[in-house]
Amino acid sequence: MNKLDIKGIELLAFDADDTLWDTQSYFDSAVDRYCKMLSPYGSYEHIYNIFYRKEIANLPSLGYGGKAFLISLIENAIEVSGGKVSNADIEQFIAIGREVLEIPATPLEGVERTLSLLKESGKYRMVLFTKGDSLEQESKCERSGLMPYFNDIEIVSTKTVKEYRNLCRHNGVESCNMLMIGNSFKSDIAPVLDIGGKGILIPYGRLWEHEVCEKYEHHNYITLNKFEELLQVLL
Numbered sequence: 001m002n003k004l005d006i007k008g009i010e011l012l013a014f015d016a017d018d019t020l021w022d023t024q025s026y027f028d029s030a031v032d033r034y035c036k037m038l039s040p041y042g043s044y045e046h047i048y049n050i051f052y053r054k055e056i057a058n059l060p061s062l063g064y065g066g067k068a069f070l071i072s073l074i075e076n077a078i079e080v081s082g083g084k085v086s087n088a089d090i091e092q093f094i095a096i097g098r099e100v101l102e103i104p105a106t107p108l109e110g111v112e113r114t115l116s117l118l119k120e121s122g123k124y125r126m127v128l129f130t131k132g133d134s135l136e137q138e139s140k141c142e143r144s145g146l147m148p149y150f151n152d153i154e155i156v157s158t159k160t161v162k163e164y165r166n167l168c169r170h171n172g173v174e175s176c177n178m179l180m181i182g183n184s185f186k187s188d189i190a191p192v193l194d195i196g197g198k199g200i201l202i203p204y205g206r207l208w209e210h211e212v213c214e215k216y217e218h219h220n221y222i223t224l225n226k227f228e229e230l231l232q233v234l235l
Helices: 022-035 044-062 066-080 085-099 112-121 134-144 161-170 185-194 227-234
Strands: 011-014 123-131 151-155 177-184 198-201 220-222
Touching: 011 161, 022 044, 022 066, 022 085, 044 066, 044 227, 066 085, 112 227, 123 161, 134 151, 151 161, 161 177, 161 185, 177 185, 185 198, 185 220
Parallel strands: 011 123, 011 177, 123 151, 177 198, 198 220
Antiparallel strands: none
């Protein structure tokens, strides 16, 4: 395990989806069923690729999350099929989208124990910092049962340098005294490094294509294999 200097760290910020609980596998399963349903209108790869492009094109206006995902499913199906999808098909797409909105948000292995021990240590202020639809993310947070371990929760539309600076200001800490923990280098690590903060990357499963980016070495972040390894670094 690589070393990370945590001297001066006051604020721990945790990503939610695919850091504290599994999310991406539910989206992957939904897209898989969707592409198979639209097989009369093209190959699996073709349907998948154009849906992804539609989803990305909708981000500026719809943002992240299950509701935006559902709208993209329906819009894309109508366009791909030339308007030939039936009402019954659309009802199935809506059902697929609702399943994504209602994922169980069950904490991943070791998450609850780790958060509990970090909280008990009293060494840090702990905040859940996630992006997406506010109502949807709040619902997942409540279902997870993890809220007692956090001092606060902040839900933002995206994670850039601006949002991380605001996070530090809201919590009364300098950026150099903040540590972000998450599964995406693009959203959880790179912006934090840009403002002089520190990060811990914990990859989980398959990363959404939109979050894939070139990683680089930096003395202010390390990569861990398991969430529980945080205890060796932080306590």
